[in-house]
Each structure stands twice: as C-alpha cells, then as structure tokens.
Amino acid sequence: MDQLTAALKISGSGMQAQSTRMRVVSENLANAQSTGRTPGADPYRRKTVTFGEEMDRVMGTPTVIVKDIGADRSPFDVKHDPGNPAADANGNVKMPNVNVLIELSDLRQANRSYSANVEAITQARSMLTMNIDLLRNS
Amino acid sequence: MQPIHLFSLASRQADWLSVRQAAVAQNVANADTPKYSAVDVEPFSEVFSQTRLELAATNPGHMAPSGLDAAAADVRREKTWETSHSGNSVNLEQEMIKAGDIHTSFSLNRSIVAAFGRMLTSAVKG
Numbered sequence: 001m002d003q004l005t006a007a008l009k010i011s012g013s014g015m016q017a018q019s020t021r022m023r024v025v026s027e028n029l030a031n032a033q034s035t036g037r038t039p040g041a042d043p044y045r046r047k048t049v050t051f052g053e054e055m056d057r058v059m060g061t062p063t064v065i066v067k068d069i070g071a072d073r074s075p076f077d078v079k080h081d082p083g084n085p086a087a088d089a090n091g092n093v094k095m096p097n098v099n100v101l102i103e104l105s106d107l108r109q110a111n112r113s114y115s116a117n118v119e120a121i122t123q124a125r126s127m128l129t130m131n132i133d134l135l136r137n138s
Numbered sequence: 139m140q141p142i143h144l145f146s147l148a149s150r151q152a153d154w155l156s157v158r159q160a161a162v163a164q165n166v167a168n169a170d171t172p173k174y175s176a177v178d179v180e181p182f183s184e185v186f187s188q189t190r191l192e193l194a195a196t197n198p199g200h201m202a203p204s205g206l207d208a209a210a211a212d213v214r215r216e217k218t219w220e221t222s223h224s225g226n227s228v229n230l231e232q233e234m235i236k237a238g239d240i241h242t243s244f245s246l247n248r249s250i251v252a253a254f255g256r257m258l259t260s261a262v263k264g
Contacts, residue, residue: 003156003159004160006163007160007163007164010163010167011163014166014168015167017167018170021170051171053168053174061160062164063167064167109170110170113169113230116166116233116234117167119166120163120166120237123240123241124163127155127156127240127241127244130248131152133252134251134255137252
C-alpha cells in the first residue's frame with residue numbers, strides 16, 4: 001500500500017484511540033459524585049484507558065488500538081454524610097475515587113495528542129496533493 | 139548527451155520521504171502508548187549509496203517481512219530527546235519538526251520534477 005495512504009490510516013487510528021480516551025474521561029467526570037444506592041455500597045470506580053500497538057493485517061502497518069479499559073483500584077474517599085442513602089451505620093459515605101484535576105489534565109493531554117494527529121494528516125494530505133498537482137500542470 | 143538520472147533520483151527521494159512521513163505518523167499516533175519506542179528511517183544518503191537485494195513475493199501467500207516494508211528504506215528505532223516514565227520515547231515537538239522538514243523537502247522535490255517536466259515538454263513541442 002502506498003506509504004502516504006498508510007500514514008493517513010495510522011493517524012486515523014491514533015485519533016480514534018484518543019477519542020475513546022476522551023469518552024472515558026468524560027464518563028469519569030460525569031460520575032465524579034455518583035455514590036452507591038444501598039448503605040455501604042461501593043460508588044462509581046474510576047476507569048482507565050491503556051493503549052497498545054496492533055498490526056493491521058490488511059494494510060501491513062502498525063496501528064494504535066485501545067487495548068484495555070480497566071478500573072482504577074485506588075481506595076475510595078470517605079465522607080461523613082448520615083442523610084445519604086448510601087451511608088453506613090456510622091454515617092460514612094464512600095465517594096468515587098475520581099480526582100477532577102487529574103481528569104482535566106488527562107483531557108488536555110488527549111486533546112494535544114489529537115491535534116498532533118490532525119497535523120500529521122494535514123501534512124500527508126498536502127504531500128498527496130503535491131503529487132496530483134504534478135500530473136495536472138504538466 | 140548524458141541520460142537524465144534526475145527522475146529516478148527524485149522518485150527515490152519522494153519514496154523515502156513518504157516512508158519517513160508514515161514513520162512520523164506512526165510515532166504521533168503512538169504518542170501515549172506505553173513502552174513504545176519512536177522509529178525513524180535510515181538517512182537518504184545510506185539508501186542512495188547502496189543497492190539492495192529485495193525478497194520477491196512470487197506467491198500470494200508470501201508475507202512482507204515487516205510493516206513499513208515495500209519500503210524504499212529501513213525503519214528502525216531511534217534515540218529521541220526524552221523517554222517518559224511509561225517507557226514511551228515519542229516527543230511530539232520533535233515529530234512536528236521532522237514533519238516540517240519532510241514537507242519542505244517534498245515540496246522542493248516536486249517543484250524540481252515539475253520544472254524538468256516543463257523543460258522536457260517544451261523540448262518535445264519545440
């Protein structure tokens with residue numbers, strides 16, 4: 001396969017992976033306050049994304065995939081709130097282990113990587129256009 | 139009159155630049171993949187000075203040796219500016235600089251080919 005087309009496909013896979021990462025970050029942010037329903041129940045657990053490399057058999061080029069969407073095993077925050085339906089006998093409620101600051105910086109990083117992929121696509125497209133112009137002008 | 143080698147030289151360089159652009163795209167796409175090492179192609183001077191023996195695919199079942207194969211150049215791991223804690227050695231700024239270089243060289247290459255094409259056309263038309 002043409003190398004420039006391969007470059008476009010690879011960048012596309014990178015953008016898809018970064019979009020998935022953004023989706024997971026938004027899930028985490030949206031659920032930053034989601035507690036359990038019954039007394040002592042576990043609240044929402046933060047999700048994590050792991051990227052991996054995969055060989056695309058059709059194109060013969062290495063692309064990026066989301067290898068795993070896992071769970072963050074760090075401990076939950078505990079808040080004292082006896083009125084909450086999820087409060088245990090001592091009036092403590094487990095809050096999700098989502099840190100909004102970390103999620104926002106993760107969002108920024110995903111955004112930056114996405115822009116870099118867009119830039120790579122723009123370059124490859126412009127190179128393809130130059131090739132076509134060569135045919136057009138002569 | 140000397141034969142014109144310019145077109146073969148120019149198309150080899152264009153091939154090499156395309157492979158390099160694909161390598162940059164691969165690095166950028168893997169900018170957040172753990173344990174990924176950045177790759178780059180061998181310099182054009184090395185590609186240009188050697189004659190390569192390529193394995194021919196004589197049967198549809200034959201597989202190409204590696205990903206960016208058919209390739210006008212070898213793609214290999216490269217030492218970059220920094221390696222992050224996750225073992226990833228891609229630096230986005232460095233890749234953008236490389237992409238800029240590739241774009242400039244490619245633009246120059248295509249302009250030269252276009253100029254020679256016009257020269258040939260004017261010679262043929264008289």
